[in-house]
Amino acid sequence: MPAKKPKLAVFKFASCDGCQLSLLDAEDELLLVAGAVEIANFPEASRRILRGPYDIGLVEGSITTPHDVERIRHIRKECKVLITIGACATAGGIQALRNWKDVKEFTRLVYASPEHISTLDRSMPVGSYVHVDFELRGCPINKYQLIEVVNAYLNKRKPNIPAHSVCIDCKTKGNICVMVAKGTPCLGPVTQAGCGALCPSFHRGCYGCFGPMESPNPASLSKQLKDLELGNHDIMLLFRGFNAYAEAFRKESDAHEK
Numbered sequence: 001m002p003a004k005k006p007k008l009a010v011f012k013f014a015s016c017d018g019c020q021l022s023l024l025d026a027e028d029e030l031l032l033v034a035g036a037v038e039i040a041n042f043p044e045a046s047r048r049i050l051r052g053p054y055d056i057g058l059v060e061g062s063i064t065t066p067h068d069v070e071r072i073r074h075i076r077k078e079c080k081v082l083i084t085i086g087a088c089a090t091a092g093g094i095q096a097l098r099n100w101k102d103v104k105e106f107t108r109l110v111y112a113s114p115e116h117i118s119t120l121d122r123s124m125p126v127g128s129y130v131h132v133d134f135e136l137r138g139c140p141i142n143k144y145q146l147i148e149v150v151n152a153y154l155n156k157r158k159p160n161i162p163a164h165s166v167c168i169d170c171k172t173k174g175n176i177c178v179m180v181a182k183g184t185p186c187l188g189p190v191t192q193a194g195c196g197a198l199c200p201s202f203h204r205g206c207y208g209c210f211g212p213m214e215s216p217n218p219a220s221l222s223k224q225l226k227d228l229e230l231g232n233h234d235i236m237l238l239f240r241g242f243n244a245y246a247e248a249f250r251k252e253s254d255a256h257e258k
């Protein structure tokens with residue numbers, strides 16, 4: 001009798017679907033690398049839904065409603081390993097910008113009948129509500145990193161995902177530093193690698209879509225940004241992007257809010 005394939009399930013919360021598209025884009029590699037996973041639940045790719053429990057659950061999106069909280073707790077029980085993918089699931093996403101405002105004000109502005117909207121005050125990462133086995137950063141994620149993480153868990157080993165900064169990738173590629181040479185503000189020194197230093201390779205500063213690296217020093221970077229004559233407001237905005245609610249970026253943006 002053929003061996004049972006590990007069941008992989010994909011779940012979506014508040015997000016743009018970009019990370020799920022990275023998974024769709026990696027379908028060939030995923031099947032090759034994993035040997036044979038069974039896609040048990042992936043509404044973006046197939047209407048076929050197999051019941052849990054699942055060996056691996058990939059979760060995209062942030063938790064923004066009371067229903068999301070109930071659902072993620074149920075999903076956690078259904079999945080042996082739970083991996084969050086992307087800035088929304090790992091840091092609350094761009095929608096976490098509302099965490100600095102009164103969300104009721106937004107619902108009043110956008111909806112004709114805001115009393116029917118059921119939402120939480122804040123957009124939060126999945127890890128704020130349930131235990132997460134691994135957080136894969138990126139907006140969107142890097143598909144090769146995703147394959148590595150899935151492969152690692154299927155083979156019961158630690159994922160080999162770099163925790164170093166974008167600067168290291170710049171040095172590896174021989175890029176001339178945009179900040180030192182051109183005075184362009186760049187979050188590369190505090191941002192986790194994953195994109196191959198894409199923006200500095202095209203002479204642009206990094207705006208941090210892979211979120212804070214391991215042990216970042218945003219305060220030190222802010223001093224450099226001040227030397228480039230950025231004001232507090234500009235520094236606050238630089239840290240308030242896709243990963244604004246990741247702790248290191250949140251604290252640094254708050255420190256420059258007047």
Ligand code: SF4
Nearest residue numbers: 167170177178186188
């Ligand atoms: S360009 Fe940015 S990421 Fe590259 S070395 Fe300079 S500061 Fe670091």
Ligand code: SF4
Nearest residue numbers: 195199206207208209
């Ligand atoms: S913004 Fe930064 S992390 Fe995002 S692609 Fe550009 S260099 Fe990479």
